[in-house]
Amino acid sequence: GAVVSQHPSRVICKSGTSVKIECRSLDFQATTMFWYRQFPKQSLMLMATSNEGSKATYEQGVEKDKFLINHASLTLSTLTVTSAHPEDSSFYICSARVGFGQGTRLTVV
Amino acid sequence: QKEVEQDPGPLSVPEGAIVSLNCTYSNSAFQYFMWYRQYSRKGPELLMYTYSSGNKEDGRFTAQVDKSSKYISLFIRDSQPSDSATYLCAMSPELTSGGSYIPTFGRGTSLIVHP
Numbered sequence: 001g002a003v004v005s006q007h008p009s010r011v012i013c014k015s016g017t018s019v020k021i022e023c024r025s026l027d028f029q030a031t032t033m034f035w036y037r038q039f040p041k042q043s044l045m046l047m048a049t050s051n052e053g054s055k056a057t058y059e060q061g062v063e064k065d066k067f068l069i070n071h072a073s074l075t076l077s078t079l080t081v082t083s084a085h086p087e088d089s090s091f092y093i094c095s096a097r098v099g100f101g102q103g104t105r106l107t108v109v
Numbered sequence: 110q111k112e113v114e115q116d117p118g119p120l121s122v123p124e125g126a127i128v129s130l131n132c133t134y135s136n137s138a139f140q141y142f143m144w145y146r147q148y149s150r151k152g153p154e155l156l157m158y159t160y161s162s163g164n165k166e167d168g169r170f171t172a173q174v175d176k177s178s179k180y181i182s183l184f185i186r187d188s189q190p191s192d193s194a195t196y197l198c199a200m201s202p203e204l205t206s207g208g209s210y211i212p213t214f215g216r217g218t219s220l221i222v223h224p
Contacts, residue, residue, distance in 0.1 A: 006152065034211070041117070043197065043216040044153070093152050098143060100152040 006101025023094030029074035030096035050077040084108040115215030128185040132198035139200040
């Protein structure tokens, strides 16, 4: 199985607030999940690897204090964008195995 | 040179045409090769995945991997307007201990199939 569900699909928040995005594996257990960011007409950029029961591994240049990742169970990983700014507006996508979530369009106003 | 090169297009074809999408890569360690289709504002959807070299067919889609040339292709037969999307190639050297891939993506090719 590789069905991944992501929620919400779209969120608008005020600058300075925090937003949580959930990623769930529906038909399998995922010890590892991945979080990507995608800019318009660009490919997916890996932000971090979420590891169940341990700290996430962040890619170079990604602020771990800004993008908090929690992988508390084998079927759920969350990405929290803290103190969001307009430049954080983007399309965020999670992945596990070969499956991808539906993506979350974040707009910070 | 990027690890995975993919022409962003756009590629515009008439309905019913055979479409050929391609990627080249430089890392000889890649073993798993995937093709994803991504509609606007949606997450990527896995179309095909192959291990090592060879061909794989699924309905109107055929994936080819030529490891000696470091070249992969996706063919779409009898293309339809609903095939209009961005097609991303992805490849990975090995599975993680948890059974996951850590793919390297191409930038995607935008395909437009017009009626």
